[in-house]
Amino acid sequence: MKFTWFHLMPYRFLPDDFKDKYHSVWVDIPRNLYDPKVGHRLYNDYLDQLEYADQMGYDGLGVNEHHQNAYGMMPSPNLMAAALTRRTRNANLVVLGNSIALYNPPIRVAEEFAMLDVISGGRLVAGFPVGTSMDTNFCYGEVPATLREKYYEAHDLIVKSWTEPEMFSFNGKYTKLRYVNLWPKPVQQPRPPIWVPGGGSVETYDFCADHDYQYSFLSFFGYIAGKKVSDGYWEVMAKKGKELNPFSLGFAQTVAVSETDEQAEKDYSPHMDYFYNRCLHVYNGFADAPGYRTVKTIKAGILGQVGEQAAIRREGLKWRDFVEQGYIIAGSPKTVRERLREAMKSLNCGHLMLLMQLGSMPPELVRKNTSLFATEVMPYLRDLWTDFEDKWSPKRMPQNEIAVPAPVHFQKGEVNGAARTPAVSAEARSAK
Amino acid sequence: MNTTQKLLNGKFSLEMQVYGSGAPLLFIHGAGGLNPVEPFLEELGKDFKVYAPQFPGYGESTGNEYIDDVADAVLFFHELMDELGIPEANIMGHSMGGMLAAEVAAFDVHRAKKLVLVCPAGFWIDETPIPDFFAAQLDEIAGLLFHDPKSPAAQMMTAIPSDFKALETMYVERVKRLATASKFLWPIPDRGLKKRAYRIKAPTLLLWGDDDKLIPAVYAKEFTSRIKNSRVEMIKDAGHMIMYEQQAPFVAAVKKFLKG
Numbered sequence: 159m160k161f162t163w164f165h166l167m168p169y170r171f172l173p174d175d176f177k178d179k180y181h182s183v184w185v186d187i188p189r190n191l192y193d194p195k196v197g198h199r200l201y202n203d204y205l206d207q208l209e210y211a212d213q214m215g216y217d218g219l220g221v222n223e224h225h226q227n228a229y230g231m232m233p234s235p236n237l238m239a240a241a242l243t244r245r246t247r248n249a250n251l252v253v254l255g256n257s258i259a260l261y262n263p264p265i266r267v268a269e270e271f272a273m274l275d276v277i278s279g280g281r282l283v284a285g286f287p288v289g290t291s292m293d294t295n296f297c298y299g300e301v302p303a304t305l306r307e308k309y310y311e312a313h314d315l316i317v318k319s320w321t322e323p324e325m326f327s328f329n330g331k332y333t334k335l336r337y338v339n340l341w342p343k344p345v346q347q348p349r350p351p352i353w354v355p356g357g358g359s360v361e362t363y364d365f366c367a368d369h370d371y372q373y374s375f376l377s378f379f380g381y382i383a384g385k386k387v388s389d390g391y392w393e394v395m396a397k398k399g400k401e402l403n404p405f406s407l408g409f410a411q412t413v414a415v416s417e418t419d420e421q422a423e424k425d426y427s428p429h430m431d432y433f434y435n436r437c438l439h440v441y442n443g444f445a446d447a448p449g450y451r452t453v454k455t456i457k458a459g460i461l462g463q464v465g466e467q468a469a470i471r472r473e474g475l476k477w478r479d480f481v482e483q484g485y486i487i488a489g490s491p492k493t494v495r496e497r498l499r500e501a502m503k504s505l506n507c508g509h510l511m512l513l514m515q516l517g518s519m520p521p522e523l524v525r526k527n528t529s530l531f532a533t534e535v536m537p538y539l540r541d542l543w544t545d546f547e548d549k550w551s552p553k554r555m556p557q558n559e560i561a562v563p564a565p566v567h568f569q570k571g572e573v574n575g576a577a578r579t580p581a582v583s584a585e586a587r588s589a590k
Numbered sequence: 591m592n593t594t595q596k597l598l599n600g601k602f603s604l605e606m607q608v609y610g611s612g613a614p615l616l617f618i619h620g621a622g623g624l625n626p627v628e629p630f631l632e633e634l635g636k637d638f639k640v641y642a643p644q645f646p647g648y649g650e651s652t653g654n655e656y657i658d659d660v661a662d663a664v665l666f667f668h669e670l671m672d673e674l675g676i677p678e679a680n681i682m683g684h685s686m687g688g689m690l691a692a693e694v695a696a697f698d699v700h701r702a703k704k705l706v707l708v709c710p711a712g713f714w715i716d717e718t719p720i721p722d723f724f725a726a727q728l729d730e731i732a733g734l735l736f737h738d739p740k741s742p743a744a745q746m747m748t749a750i751p752s753d754f755k756a757l758e759t760m761y762v763e764r765v766k767r768l769a770t771a772s773k774f775l776w777p778i779p780d781r782g783l784k785k786r787a788y789r790i791k792a793p794t795l796l797l798w799g800d801d802d803k804l805i806p807a808v809y810a811k812e813f814t815s816r817i818k819n820s821r822v823e824m825i826k827d828a829g830h831m832i833m834y835e836q837q838a839p840f841v842a843a844v845k846k847f848l849k850g
Contacts, residue, residue, distance in 0.1 A: 296725070299777040303769040304658070331658075443725030447776075449769025453762055 159502065159542040160551065162252050163211035163528065164220030164410060164511040167204045167238075169228040170518045171196060171588035172436045182441035184227045184292045197231070199584040203521050205241055210525060211514075212246035214532035217551070218283065219246065220511055222355070222376075223255025224290070225297040229437035235285075236270045243278040244563050250281045250552050252511075254355045254374060257289030259305055260298045263333045264312035265340065268319045272344045279561070280345040280554035285374070286313060287355045288362070292440065295447040302449035306361065308332045320349040351550045353408060353509075358387045359455045363394040366406075372509065372550040374408030378438065381411055381501035382484035388505040404508030405548040411501065412486040412513040415530040419489035425523060426488060426516075427477040433517030434472050434480075442469075491534030499539060508543045509550070520585065594650075595643070597669055602653030604670070606643040610635025614676040615848070617641065618667070618694075620685030621723070621771035623648040625747070630833040633841045637849070641674060645687075647770035654770055660781045663690055663774065664697045671701065680848050681792075682706035685805065685830065686771055692783055692817075695790045702792035704848055709798050709805050709830055711775060712783040713812045720805055724768060724776065728761075737801040737829035747834065787816040794820035795847040797840065799828030 172191060173179070180187065208219045221238045224230030232238055235255040242251060251274060256267045275282040288309050294300045300308070311330045315338070318326065325339040344350055353372040356362035366373040375387050388409070392402055400406075412430075416422035480486045487497045502510060514531065515524045554560070595604040607624060609631050615638040617631060624644055631640050646666070647654030657663055667690065671677050681702045683691030688710020695702035714720070721734055732739035732748040739748070751757045774781060794817050798807045810822040823843050828836040 295776070301772050301776045302724075303772050303776075441725070443722070443727055447724055447772070448765045448767075449772050451765075453766060456762055456765060 159539045160217040160405070160509050160548060161536055162218030162220045162408075162509060162511045163208065163216040163249070164222075164252070164254075164513055165204055165208055165238075165515060166222070166229055166437075166513070167200070167231040168433070168437050168515075168517060169197070169231055170200065170432075170520075170584065172228055172432075176436045177439045180439070182444060183229055183437060183439045184224075185296045185441070185444045187226065187228055191228070193587065196584050196587050199587065200231070203584065204515070205238070205245075207515055207521065207524050207528065208238075208242055209245050211528055211532075212242075212249040214528055215536070216249055216512075216532065218250040218252040218509075220252040220254060222253075222285070223257055223287070223293070225293045227292070229433075236274065239274050239282075240277070243274060243281075250283055251278055252283040252285065252353070254283075254285030254353060254376070255287060255289075256285070257287050257294060257298075258312040258316060259300060259309040260289065260294060261312070263335060264315050265319050265335070265338060267312075268316040268340055269342075271316075271350065272320070272340060272342050275344040275346055275350050275552075276342050278554075279559070280350075281552050282344070282346070282350045283353055283550075283552060284350045285353050285355055286316075286371075288359070290357070291447045291450040292444045295450055296444050302447040304332075305450065306452070310365075317349060317352075320344055345555055346553055351552055353550065355408075358390070359451060360390070360394075361452060361455065363391045366391075367395050367398045367400055370400075370406075370549075372406050372408055374410070374509070374511065376408075376410040376511065378410070378412070378434075378485070378513075380484035380486060381409065381505055384409060385504060388507065392506060402506065403546050403549070404502075404506050404543045405546055405550050407505065407507045408509035408511055409502075409505055409507040410511040410513055411498075412488075412516055413494060413498065413527075413531060413535075414486060414488040414514070414516075415491055415494050415527055415535060416488075417490065419493055422488045422490070422493075423477050425526075426486075426519070429517040429519040429523075430477065430480055430486060431517070434475070434485075437517055438469075438472075491530060494531070495535050495538045498535065499542065502539070502542055508546065508548065595670070595673070597653070597666070597673060601656055602646055602666070603651065604643045604646070604653075605648075605650040606641060607631065609640040609642070610638060612638040613848075614638065614674075614679040615640045616667075616671065616676070616679050616681045616691075618643075618681070618683035618687030618691050619645065619648070620683075620687050621768060621775065622685075622747075623767050630837050630841055633837065634844060637845055638680070641676070643670065645770065648767055657770075658773060660690070660693050660774060661697075664693050667694045668698060668701065677701070678703055680704045680706070682708065682844065683710060684708040684833065686711050686774055686779075688712070689774065689779065689781075689783060692787060692790065692813075693781075695792055695794075696783070696786040697789075699789055699791045702790070705790065705792040705794040706844055706847065707794060707796050707813065708832060709802050709809075710796070710813065711779040711805060712781075713809055714778045714780045715809065715812065718806055718808050720779065721803070723804060724772065734804050735830045737799060737827055737835055741835065743831070743834040747831070784816060787813070788818070790817045791819070793847075795843070796820060796822040797832060797843060798822060798824050799830060799832045799835070800824045800826055801828060802830045802832075804830040 221235040239251045295302045319340040328335045355374040355376045414426040514527045591608045644651040681691045688707040689712035736744035833840045
């Protein structure tokens with residue numbers, strides 16, 4: 159079993175009446191709700207948390223791409239991954255953006271991913287999401303009817319630019335390049351592993367199965383609701399005669415560990431509420447632009463995870479419901495161990511994407527969750543799937559060849575990182 | 591009468607409504623497509639031979655995958671006119687169809703004898719943005735399209751079925767149509783008509799509902815300033831769907847212009 163510590167980087171200080179007073183957390187959220195000085199603090203807290211997860215022995219650090227949105231403040235996950243390359247050593251950099259259809263030409267993605275792979279000595283997982291309708295159609299203006307076709311073309315170009323030994327020309331429908339000559343090329347040969355995050359579009363199962371990519375189901379509904387999707391995926395894999403290797407499936411799950419089950423509720427309940435009722439408050443009209451999903455997927459009856467349908471399902475849910483219905487796996491280490499084992503077995507999942515900072519969780523609580531899980535839960539699940547080879551994790555350079563950043567030296571009296579601790583906290587700032 | 595027309599060696603198969611007889615009138619529908627029967631076209635059929643195709647991707651018409659942009663759509667209509675034996679005709683278009691009708695006339699100035707643009711799309715004015723129809727919810731649509739959303743015509747065209755199966759069918763249909771429309775209208779309905787509109791030679795009538803909440807009547811000015819031989823007629827107590835809300839004055843205005 160492998161564990162990726164996944165950060166969404168939410169804005170933690172939306173007003174209490176956000177859901178009632180504001181149209182949507184995504185696309186048209188008012189800009190006056192953002193305070194850059196609070197943002198400064200948050201980005202740095204969040205990078206601290208990812209670095210801490212690296213020290214605690216998680217296999218991967220996850221970042222992703224969203225636009226014009228308060229629950230995911232990472233329009234560019236590559237910037238976050240770049241910051242992490244120098245201050246982490248062990249964990250893989252799981253970059254589950256870039257939404258490759260959004261970049262013209264898409265070799266920009268190939269170049270930046272190659273840079274990250276080279277700087278990190280081969281720790282990169284390249285994520286290729288199609289992207290949500292909010293991000294791609296409404297924020298970035300892509301025509302919904304042609305988004306998927308454009309995505310496939312971008313994919314072909316990027317993979318070819320990594321793997322083709324010679325310079326070539328590319329005469330696509332959306333991108334035409336006389337000279338494709340990627341410089342640098344990735345450390346991982348022939349290319350970094352590719353993970354494709356999906357929200358249940360049936361075409362994405364086929365795409366992953368046909369290319370041997372890892373399919374990452376990133377939902378916020380938890381493993382019980384997610385079973386329908388994983389079953390659909392494994393069914394496609396079986397039909398195509400592929401190995402049912404658990405490491406070819408990733409799954410995002412909210413996990414919250416405390417000393418006891420009761421303490422977990424006390425610790426995490428308000429932050430879950432913040433997440434589900436503020437961070438996921440998305441205007442239904444932005445959830446699914448006409449043409450974003452194919453008729454085939456619509457007819458397969460898979461509903462979006464944001465918007466009205468999703469909100470209806472969550473309506474009135476209390477902490478106990480969230481826990482019972484599997485939205486969140488929470489409690490004492492023992493409870494979490496047992497539940498997670500059951501969950502991962504039922505999904506046949508080898509790559510768990512852990513959501514351990516959610517909603518308004520402050521840094522101390524994130525640290526507690528992260529360390530309790532690392533010491534009291536993770537070791538007890540390592541034995542899962544040891545019979546299978548994980549072909550979807552990076553193959554990094556030999557340890558003795560990996561460059562170590564020179565230590566930072568500050569002169570006495572200069573401001574350094576320590577100055578951040580006594581500085582005004584994000585809480586204090588937002589309270590003003 | 592409903593016909594099926596094959597085009598370009600079967601690349602397209604078109605469902606088409608044909609009404610009446612007389613001088614040919616090609617009608618290009620808006621993003622919502624055609625209803626199974628169109629009374630306003632039947633009325634016009636008393637004086638003209640009306641051809642109203644469902645655009646590829648709408649109704650039973652196929653071949654949508656061959657159309658990516660305005661140029662493809664224009665060639666499609668030119669081809670259709672040739673095959674129908676009406677290389678030059680009166681052309682009328684509503685909303686997105688108005689935009690395409692203007693493009694058909696601008697690309698080849700010999701195509702349109704006279705042009706009727708019914709609250710057409712095709713331009714964007716920063717000061718008066720067009721509401722985001724693609725993001726609108728089913729219960730918001732009537733309010734955007736009709737002067738009186740409670741009227742029988744509005745109710746008939748925008749009622750939300752309570753039966754789940756019917757709702758699903760309606761939803762899938764809407765997605766199919768708007769997905770096609772998004773090729774011309776997403777995210778802003780400007781595909782360069784402003785560069786080409788000066789070429790339009792045909793006498794042009796712009797018809798607008800005085801209470802059009804989707805494409806506000808101020809857009810009429812944009813058209814008259816760019817199309818030389820054009821004028822506007824406003825129709826009272828009408829929204830974006832003038833031909834349903836004010837059928838009689840609408841049909842009268844079209845007839846008067848085309849026969850005059």
